[in-house]
Amino acid sequence: MVLEFADRELPGGLVLRVRREDDAAALAAAYARNRGHLAPWDPTRPEEFFTEEGQLARTRELLALRGLDVALPLVIADGNEIAGGMDLSNLVRGAFQSAMVGYWLDRDHTGRGLASVALSALVDAARDDYGLHRLQAATLLANHASQSVLTRAGFERIGVAPAYLKIAGRWQDHVLFQRILHD
Secondary structure, X not given: XXXXXXXXXXXXXXXXXXXXXXXXXXHHHHHHHOHHHHHHHOOOOOHHHHOHHHHHHHHHHHHHHHHOXXXXXXXXXXXXXXXXXXXXXXXXXXXXXXXXXXXXEOHHXXXXXXXXXXXXXXXXXXXXXXXXXXXXXXXXXXXXXXHHHHHHOOOEEEEEEEEEEEEOOEEEEEEEEEEEOOO
């Protein structure tokens, strides 16, 4: 099964859509352009990650996971450029009906509410199109901007997970958030 996702128009002519193989060059350029901006919030990346070949391989991996109904990799497109990414991952069906949410924005697109609008569109799809019950997200303790995005999208803080993810080369505590989509 493949999770269908209709393109969503965002402010400023941007579009939230499914990641494609032909995005590889634009993704590599976006990640290279935002390397310093994203470094404090991301895992340590190998050099290949910042290349077109690395992004093509990663895109193929993510699209294969989409085909297994366990992920939905999206990009925020600004014409032929990539302004950010958003995804559902670790999608679990059965009694759980839950997924993790992740996102990032190009440094030139931050501070304008774009992440909140895109996240709200993804929440609507998770609830209405995929029948998910719950979404979860995690942020570093100091990532107040991301915590604000989650709060504006109706997520609630549910706790702190010690040494949750290895970010910027070390295991770091994260604030956990969830949003219940169905009663």
